Amino acid sequence: MLISVITPTYNRAYILNKCYESLVKQTSQAFEWVVVDDGSTDNTEELILSFIEENKIKIKYIKQENGGKHVAHNTAVLNSQGELVVCLDSDDVLTEDAIERAIAFWQENVNPHNTGILAKRGDMVERKPICSALPKGVKECTMFDLTNKYGFQGDTILYFRREILEHNLFKSFEGEKFIPETNMYIEIDKFGTMLLLDEVLYLCEYLPDGLTAKYHSLLEKNPNGTADTYYKQMCMAKDIKTKLKYAVLTNIYKSLSKNKRELQFTENKLLLVACTLPAALVKSKFLKKFER
Numbered sequence: 001m002l003i004s005v006i007t008p009t010y011n012r013a014y015i016l017n018k019c020y021e022s023l024v025k026q027t028s029q030a031f032e033w034v035v036v037d038d039g040s041t042d043n044t045e046e047l048i049l050s051f052i053e054e055n056k057i058k059i060k061y062i063k064q065e066n067g068g069k070h071v072a073h074n075t076a077v078l079n080s081q082g083e084l085v086v087c088l089d090s091d092d093v094l095t096e097d098a099i100e101r102a103i104a105f106w107q108e109n110v111n112p113h114n115t116g117i118l119a120k121r122g123d124m125v126e127r128k129p130i131c132s133a134l135p136k137g138v139k140e141c142t143m144f145d146l147t148n149k150y151g152f153q154g155d156t157i158l159y160f161r162r163e164i165l166e167h168n169l170f171k172s173f174e175g176e177k178f179i180p181e182t183n184m185y186i187e188i189d190k191f192g193t194m195l196l197l198d199e200v201l202y203l204c205e206y207l208p209d210g211l212t213a214k215y216h217s218l219l220e221k222n223p224n225g226t227a228d229t230y231y232k233q234m235c236m237a238k239d240i241k242t243k244l245k246y247a248v249l250t251n252i253y254k255s256l257s258k259n260k261r262e263l264q265f266t267e268n269k270l271l272l273v274a275c276t277l278p279a280a281l282v283k284s285k286f287l288k289k290f291e292r
Contacts, residue, residue: 001103003031004082004162005094008072010038012090013047022093022203024056028100032058036076039066068177070170070184070225077165084116084159089204094157095127098201102159105197113192114140116160122200130154134198141196142189144236157202164191171228173262178218179225186232220287223256227263235267247271251279252286 007019023033037044040063048061062075077085084106088094102117120129131154135141138150146152168187170179219226227250234246250272254263265272 001030001084001107002082003099003102003159004034004076004080004085005031005088005099006034006036006073006076006080006085007088007090008036008038008069008076009040009044009090010066010069010072011040011042011044013040013042013044015091016044016047018093019088019090020051022096023088025096026057026094026099027097028103029057030103031099032060032080032082034060034076034080035062036072036079037061037063038069038072039064066177067172068179070179070181071172071177074169077162077169080162082162085162085165086157086159088202092202092204093124095122095201095203098157101197101199101201105195106159109139109195114161114195115164115188115192116158116194117197118143118146118194119157119159119197119199119201121155121157121202121204124203124205127200127203129200130204131156134196139196140193142193143185144189144233146194146196148237148242155204158185158194160188164188171225173222173224173228174259176222176225178222180219180229183225183229183232186229186236189236219253220256223253224259224262227253227257231263231265231272234271243268243271244275247275248279248282251275252283255279255283 005023009016035048037048045063048059052059052061060079062079064072064075073087084102086102106117120131122129132152134152135150141150168184170184173179230246230249230253234243234250237243237246247268250265254260257263
């Protein structure tokens with residue numbers, strides 16, 4: 001069994017070595033590393049080519065024009081060969097047994113309705129989880145239910161079936177270079193459940209030039225992708241309180257859009273209309289809360 005580790009990257013040559021070394025140290029070499037350079041202007045290409053020359057692990061390098069992490073992620077998926085695909089950000093690392101554990105867990109537990117594996121992320125220093133506990137007695141569930149039904153919070157590592165990812169790539173909107181990852185996860189949830197692995201397999205730290213540090217700013221600057229994501233969450237929600245919350249958020253970001261024709265909201269139209277005024281009333285206060 002082969003796993004594809006994919007890394008979309010943009011001007012991160014100064015830290016990619018840590019990512020690479022964590023892959024070299026893997027206890028199982030049953031993986032490929034697919035690096036998509038999203039138009040970097042630093043020495044990323046030279047660095048990756050030096051890694052390839054070392055011939056320690058299997059590496060596939062692709063360079064493209066800058067289009068955003070989600071576009072680079074799509075390119076990586078379409079150029080992957082593994083049964084499972086896992087995204088490793090350029091400033092993070094995998095634990096030494098992340099590939100070996102994922103393969104063993106998948107082969108021991110997989111059913112046809114499983115879309116992948118969800119495990120924990122930990123901090124780079126102490127390797128302690130940076131997420132809440134997984135729900136007791138729950139062996140598998142959708143990513144949406146994990147958050148909205150069981151109250152799970154925090155970051156995870158996600159291994160997805162490649163065949164599902166290939167047909168559920170990130171959406172792109174004209175002029176936007178970011179979309180919340182949840183947008184794609186909701187589509188994958190429609191195909192089944194994720195196996196829950198209660199182990200830390202991914203280590204990270206949040207850097208000043210990372211996407212996490214400017215997340216809310218990205219939401220505001222890319223309103224169509226954000227509105228579309230909240231709309232999907234509204235449609236997935238099973239209780240009215242959650243539906244109302246996401247309907248308000250959908251309207252807030254839709255109001256920021258300069259190209260509303262791209263947004264096709266065909267379900268729950270009455271609910272969206274009913275939440276237009278509440279969204280307008282809280283919009284300014286809501287957006288100001290996240291200004292940096």
